[in-house]
Amino acid sequence: MTRPGSLRNWNDNEWQLHRASKDRPKEAIDTFLSWCSAELEVLHRGYQVVIRRTPRLEGFALMAARPLLIYGAGGHAREVLGIARAALNVEPVALLDDFNPGRTVSNVEVITYADAITRFPDANILIAIGDSPARKSLYHRALSDGLTPLTLRAPGVWMSSTASVGPGSQIFFGTAISENVVIGENVIINFHCSISHDVVIADHCTLAPRVTCAGNVAIDCCATIGVGATVINGSAGKPLKIGRNAFVGAGAVVISDVPAETVVAGVPARPLRSSA
Missing domain, CATH: 3.40.50.20 (Rossmann fold)
Incomplete structure (x- = not known):
């Protein structure tokens, strides 16, 4: 398959396709399909164009022709x-x-x-x-x-149309992301996590498998939440806060704010030491 135009134009058009697909998925699809034949060649070793149907867009997503x-x-x-x-x-x-x-x-x-x-x-x-x-x-x-x-979203992830995910983030199988959730850049959300409404997860955070986060929670940069931990809900205008570089131990139940640079564990979660 021949790419349309130069590599620079291809990348520019890819960006335009992503922008258009948010509001006008059919127009974006028609534009892309006008560039290339109906039969798409999958090239070897990472240099490829991939078109995949995605329920969220009710259309297609384009992956760059880059390694x-x-x-x-x-x-x-x-x-x-x-x-x-x-x-x-x-x-x-x-x-x-x-x-x-x-x-x-x-x-x-x-x-x-x-x-x-x-x-x-x-x-x-x-x-x-x-x-x-x-x-x-x-x-x-x-x-x-x-x-x-590259943003990676596994098959089997449910994400509300009102949620957003930043570049470089990875969302694993079985995760549910609800209304008005904001996920920053370079975040890991591991297998089978549940992220409820109005949660904000800042850049570079890590959620281990089976984390449950109720609504109105703010998780600051580089925080880590361990396997099977639960964070109860805050309230509109007063979210429960997990501070920058905080670490929540496996199986903990967080019922109040966690200060920055702090390790907490237990049920309910209590401070153990500094994470600095």
């Missing part, structure tokens, strides 16, 4: 790799590991970050590192080097 890099080569990275294959029908060109390159993981080459930006300077990237502060640092490094963060 995909995944930063990380551990357990979380392998999960992100599996979701990328399932959700986007894309094969990443490499996993990035500065400490143990020169191997393969799940049939994907592992290389250093420096090698990646030399070989794939126009790539999309997902930061598949569970540690929130570390992921923040790597995310800004990738942006400064001209890489483009």
